[in-house]
Amino acid sequence: MKRYWKYIRPYLGAFILAPILMLTEVFGEILLPRLTSMIINNGVLERNEAYIVKMGIIMVLIAVIMAIGGIGAAYYSAKASISFSTDLRKDVFHKVQEFSFKNIDDFSTGSLVTRLTNDIQQIQNVVMLTLRMMFRAPGMLIGGLIMAYLMNRQLVSILLVVIPVLVILIAIILVVAFPRFEVMQKKIDRLNSGVQEALTNVRVIKSFVRETHEEEKFKTTNRDLKEGSLNAMKVVITAMPLMMLMMNITTIAVVWYGGNLIIAGRMPVGDLTAFTIYIVQILMSLMMLSMVFLQASRAMASLKRVKEVLDTEIDLTDEQASEKSAQIAAGKVEFKNVCFQYTKGTEDLVLDHINFTANPGETIGIIGATGSGKTSLVQLIPRLYDADEGEVLVDGINVKDYSIRNLREGVGMVLQKNVLFSGTIEENLRWGNETAGMDEIILMSESAQAHGFITSFKDGYDTDLGQGGSNVSGGQKQRLCIARTLLKKPKILILDDSTSAVDTATEARIRQSFTTTLKNTTKFIIAQRIGSVEYADKIIVLDEGKIAGIGTHQELMETCEAYQEIYYSQKDREKEAGA
Numbered sequence: 001m002k003r004y005w006k007y008i009r010p011y012l013g014a015f016i017l018a019p020i021l022m023l024t025e026v027f028g029e030i031l032l033p034r035l036t037s038m039i040i041n042n043g044v045l046e047r048n049e050a051y052i053v054k055m056g057i058i059m060v061l062i063a064v065i066m067a068i069g070g071i072g073a074a075y076y077s078a079k080a081s082i083s084f085s086t087d088l089r090k091d092v093f094h095k096v097q098e099f100s101f102k103n104i105d106d107f108s109t110g111s112l113v114t115r116l117t118n119d120i121q122q123i124q125n126v127v128m129l130t131l132r133m134m135f136r137a138p139g140m141l142i143g144g145l146i147m148a149y150l151m152n153r154q155l156v157s158i159l160l161v162v163i164p165v166l167v168i169l170i171a172i173i174l175v176v177a178f179p180r181f182e183v184m185q186k187k188i189d190r191l192n193s194g195v196q197e198a199l200t201n202v203r204v205i206k207s208f209v210r211e212t213h214e215e216e217k218f219k220t221t222n223r224d225l226k227e228g229s230l231n232a233m234k235v236v237i238t239a240m241p242l243m244m245l246m247m248n249i250t251t252i253a254v255v256w257y258g259g260n261l262i263i264a265g266r267m268p269v270g271d272l273t274a275f276t277i278y279i280v281q282i283l284m285s286l287m288m289l290s291m292v293f294l295q296a297s298r299a300m301a302s303l304k305r306v307k308e309v310l311d312t313e314i315d316l317t318d319e320q321a322s323e324k325s326a327q328i329a330a331g332k333v334e335f336k337n338v339c340f341q342y343t344k345g346t347e348d349l350v351l352d353h354i355n356f357t358a359n360p361g362e363t364i365g366i367i368g369a370t371g372s373g374k375t376s377l378v379q380l381i382p383r384l385y386d387a388d389e390g391e392v393l394v395d396g397i398n399v400k401d402y403s404i405r406n407l408r409e410g411v412g413m414v415l416q417k418n419v420l421f422s423g424t425i426e427e428n429l430r431w432g433n434e435t436a437g438m439d440e441i442i443l444m445s446e447s448a449q450a451h452g453f454i455t456s457f458k459d460g461y462d463t464d465l466g467q468g469g470s471n472v473s474g475g476q477k478q479r480l481c482i483a484r485t486l487l488k489k490p491k492i493l494i495l496d497d498s499t500s501a502v503d504t505a506t507e508a509r510i511r512q513s514f515t516t517t518l519k520n521t522t523k524f525i526i527a528q529r530i531g532s533v534e535y536a537d538k539i540i541v542l543d544e545g546k547i548a549g550i551g552t553h554q555e556l557m558e559t560c561e562a563y564q565e566i567y568y569s570q571k572d573r574e575k576e577a578g579a
């Protein structure tokens with residue numbers, strides 16, 4: 001509860017006013033039946049018109065007060081619960097932004113979307129319901145019981161049978177409902193993940209003509225959710241009629257027993273009317289409570305899932321960093337006996353005792369078969385993941401000792417999976433440097449060989465990019481991503497297979513421009529083509545997570561068998577393609 005106090009405190013007024021204003025309704029609901037019985041007994045039966053008018057006016061006034069209170073309570077409970085969930089959502093989103101790559105690997109995107117939307121909505125609903133019912137239901141229950149008791153003690157004894165039965169019924173419903181709601185939320189997760197994947201990859205689906213397959217997949221998860229929801233709803237569905245049945249049986253019993261009392265002259269007619277209303281109110285308040293509990297049981301399942309996100313331990317932080325103010329100045333990178341694996345504690349090392357040094361301004365080529373660990377290696381430099389053993393040093397300082405912000409500001413990385421965002425080209429490029437002048441943006445775009453095609457667009461730098469940069473070609477997207485990173489003016493630049501979709505002539509021009517724009521930047525170039533790294537000061541050859549060779553192209557051609565193999569197989573392929 002303590003952790004949620006901060007979502008209540010700023011709106012404490014609304015949290016207090018909502019249930020208090022609801023008390024006006026309780027007050028009215030307890031008084032009105034009594035006044036009704038008085039009108040019948042003293043007004044109608046005694047034929048006293050003035051009394052009827054007087055009591056009628058009082059009853060209207062009470063009804064007006066109830067309506068005003070009800071509106072106020074509804075307003076404040078909505079305000080409190082919506083504000084509560086908005087702040088909670090903000091914190092959950094913030095937490096997700098803090099997640100490390102490893103943390104993100106542990107949750108599916110669809111599940112995070114459900115937690116941020118549907119789960120928080122459930123919590124909001126129950127906060128609103130609780131604020132409206134927390135005084136109303138118990139108030140009506142206790143007030144109704146007292147009034148009924150005061151009117152007729154014998155009749156109240158009927159409730160002694162009904163109330164325990166209802167309480168047991170509610171308890172059973174809750175025990176059955178909770179696990180079903182948990183299952184239902186998981187099914188919503190699965191549906192969201194599926195929808196997300198299908199929509200993001202709609203182009204691939206279409207190019208493989210997999211629409212029918214995707215529809216089938218969707219139908220299955222959709223049906224699965226329907227069954228899960230119905231299964232949970234069954235409890236709610238059966239709960240209501242069962243309670244109504246109990247209520248009706250009780251009313252009949254009261255009317256029957258009360259009728260006998262009236263015939264025997266031991267009870268005025270008006271009292272039976274009021275008594276029946278009180279009985280209905282008592283049972284209604286129990287039903288309201290059961291609805292609150294039922295909603296709460298669903299919200300508990302949601303709260304558990306939201307808590308999971310909030311409680312996730314960020315496995316990569318800079319809290320222990322000892323050089324928080326340090327910034328990357330030169331860009332020297334050293335790997336000392338570095339080992340790494342994604343699934344901890346297994347035998348398979350993704351990187352196995354890696355050692356090398358990259359001096360400031362050098363270009364380091366990284367080559368190796370797919371899955372040999374190239375991406376994993378460079379991801380350790382900006383701490384997207386942490387090394388399990390050994391040290392990664394930048395300018396002689398362990399990367400874990402920099403503040404994450406300073407470290408990542410000094411390292412520019414163009415990821416293998418390039419992503420642009422909706423917005424104009426200029427807005428996208430400004431991700432690299434928000435305050436960059438237009439001349440700088442053009443300079444870096446020229447360097448990344450992007451200026452030419454950007455200006456060929458009708459709107460130039462104002463061209464609106466579709467979602468994820470869907471309206472530019474693969475090679476153009478790669479060049480925009482390079483320009484965006486160049487604007488950061490990083491001391492260390494990592495290009496992870498970032499020119500794979502660019503033709504060799506353009507790639508050579510990008511490389512050439514780096515010799516001037518990025519003269520002092522340490523450059524890591526991961527590539528599949530030997531031609532892309534041949535010129536590098538050092539080439540690292542990776543083979544199943546180990547360094548198979550390190551040196552210049554010439555040195556490796558003389559000493560490294562793995563490199564020679566890659567070289568000759570690519571030459572052969574080029575020849576075959578030429579022939």
Ligand SMILES: Nc1ncnc2c1ncn2[C@@H]1O[C@H](COP(=O)(O)OP(=O)(O)OP(=O)(O)O)[C@@H](O)[C@H]1O
Pocket residue numbers: 105342343350368369370371372373374375376377416
């Ligand atoms: N997020 C991840 N979780 C678990 N395993 C992963 C993850 N990313 C990569 N791997 C595994 O780690 C190994 C090395 O992958 P890595 O991406 O570093 O190779 P790579 O040399 O860059 O390959 P490619 O040239 O195909 O991009 C592979 O066996 C891969 O399956």
